[in-house]
Amino acid sequence: MHPKQFLTSLIMLLSILISACQSASATQGVPMLEPTAIPSATSTVESSATTAPTASPVPSQTPTLEPTPTDPVAAMRYDLLSALDSVEWGAVGMSADTENQWRAFAEGKIELPQVETALVESFIAQWETLSPLLEEKLSPSSAKPAPRLREFEDTQGETRRLSSVAIYIIDEKATAEEGSERLFLVAHNKAGQAVGLTLSARIEGLEQQPSADGRYVEYQEPDNDWIIRADARWLDPASQRQEITKEFLDEMDAAPHYQQNSMYPRYYFNILNISSSFYGLENLTYNQMLLLKDTLSLYNQNNLAELASEVFASGDEVEYVVTRQSHPRAAALALPLGGMPRNGIVLLFTKNLFHNKYSTAAAIAHEATHVWQGQSPGCDEPKRRLQREVGDKTIPNGFYDWGPAELVKAAKLGKIGAYHIGYWVLLKLNQTREAEWTKQVIQTGTAGGESLINCQ
Numbered sequence: 001m002h003p004k005q006f007l008t009s010l011i012m013l014l015s016i017l018i019s020a021c022q023s024a025s026a027t028q029g030v031p032m033l034e035p036t037a038i039p040s041a042t043s044t045v046e047s048s049a050t051t052a053p054t055a056s057p058v059p060s061q062t063p064t065l066e067p068t069p070t071d072p073v074a075a076m077r078y079d080l081l082s083a084l085d086s087v088e089w090g091a092v093g094m095s096a097d098t099e100n101q102w103r104a105f106a107e108g109k110i111e112l113p114q115v116e117t118a119l120v121e122s123f124i125a126q127w128e129t130l131s132p133l134l135e136e137k138l139s140p141s142s143a144k145p146a147p148r149l150r151e152f153e154d155t156q157g158e159t160r161r162l163s164s165v166a167i168y169i170i171d172e173k174a175t176a177e178e179g180s181e182r183l184f185l186v187a188h189n190k191a192g193q194a195v196g197l198t199l200s201a202r203i204e205g206l207e208q209q210p211s212a213d214g215r216y217v218e219y220q221e222p223d224n225d226w227i228i229r230a231d232a233r234w235l236d237p238a239s240q241r242q243e244i245t246k247e248f249l250d251e252m253d254a255a256p257h258y259q260q261n262s263m264y265p266r267y268y269f270n271i272l273n274i275s276s277s278f279y280g281l282e283n284l285t286y287n288q289m290l291l292l293k294d295t296l297s298l299y300n301q302n303n304l305a306e307l308a309s310e311v312f313a314s315g316d317e318v319e320y321v322v323t324r325q326s327h328p329r330a331a332a333l334a335l336p337l338g339g340m341p342r343n344g345i346v347l348l349f350t351k352n353l354f355h356n357k358y359s360t361a362a363a364i365a366h367e368a369t370h371v372w373q374g375q376s377p378g379c380d381e382p383k384r385r386l387q388r389e390v391g392d393k394t395i396p397n398g399f400y401d402w403g404p405a406e407l408v409k410a411a412k413l414g415k416i417g418a419y420h421i422g423y424w425v426l427l428k429l430n431q432t433r434e435a436e437w438t439k440q441v442i443q444t445g446t447a448g449g450e451s452l453i454n455c456q
Helices: 003-017 020-027 072-084 087-091 096-106 114-133 172-178 240-251 256-261 286-300 305-311 357-373 382-390 404-412 418-428 432-444
Strands: 145-156 159-171 184-188 194-199 207-210 217-220 226-234 263-269 277-279 318-323 332-336 344-349
Touching: 072 096, 072 114, 087 145, 114 159, 114 184, 114 194, 145 207, 159 172, 159 184, 159 207, 184 263, 194 226, 194 256, 194 263, 226 286, 240 256, 240 277, 240 318, 240 344, 256 263, 286 305, 286 357, 305 357, 305 404, 332 357, 344 357, 357 404, 357 418, 357 432, 382 418, 382 432, 404 418, 418 432
Parallel strands: 184 226, 277 318, 318 344
Antiparallel strands: 145 159, 184 194, 207 217, 217 226, 226 263, 263 277, 332 344
16 A cells, blocks of 8 residues: 555544554654755754753753743743853853843843843844854864853943843864964855854954954954954855855965865955955955055045945945955956846955055956946957947046946946046046046057957
8 A cells, every 4th residue: 555545544544543653653764854064055043942952050940841932021031041051151251240130030030121131132142043053063173162252331321231242252272372362253155144153364463352243253453443344154166156256265375274164254344335245354464454444445535435335335246355366467357247236256466456545446446347347248249348448438528527326327338438437536536647547548448558458
């Protein structure tokens, strides 16, 4: 008899006597799926209520049954007590006052004001994200991870109150060797799910601390605000788009444990309107980091702020990769990858990146234009390639007075080229000499006596 017919007969004959044993019999032979050790685009983070160890270093009255979802306060108390009673908790370092108050709330002895319950919810969400990652394969495997917690306070009048809490993971081994905390970065996949931990890079002259929400590692100057913050990106080798970024990073000698686990530091600058992610910043010296920051900050001067949101788009549409590979002339070079919205990779060559911050700012805008234009037609269509660079070789009337929105629209429609965008940036930055040279390139389609299009 077919298994399905057999099961149907059992249900008809014994419907009032179904037992757990029969249910097990009905499902016998169905294979169990084991979680993969490699982060995947569909992997999810399990709740710490089921994955976190239940042994408790502190005696408490932990509920034996999980509350129903219809009672959110009871569920919050349960989740909080589960975190406080986990075996990892002893190393976290919450202040005694906060822990005593939160434990009393978790055990139902007191109520908390709404402002503080929001902090409890944030704490639980962070714990349920990070706790399962402690059990995953680490990068590097020799690291010794340990959770820590930092409490952030602000002042209202003469009263100081808890404003946020951040859970973060340190490598105890590296921290002991280096004399200051070395933090792990949380790696995310394309969907934004946390899939692993990879050790952050030390950057000369900058100290590490967690961000107030616990999502990032912030790099700051001593007694100053942060310059860059980082998380990590798991680059899926099965994705052609992500594999290209990975190849660039591996070619510039990314750390072995980044390459092995395909989890790479992803950086963001603390600069208004600069939202793109940057890779490879750990390869810069402290002075180079400051020079690059100073260059990017030019986009918040002289009416360039609106253009910045296009050049440095948020998300992963445009990624900037710093490389020590040399280029004979360029400070930047784009790899347009098409798509909608248009996306691509812009390489920043350290050999030429720091010669002149104004020309570098214009070069970055030039290369971003190629990303907006989409994939290059190649050498089969030299006229179209030249058009992408210089349009129809004219400067439109009133061009200097164009706004960023008009500028970007014209570039996307092919009415102007990438050199027009660089020319406009140089004019706004009052770099008249170099702007005049760029104008001649636009009008002739040549640079240094040679055609801009050379496919030989």
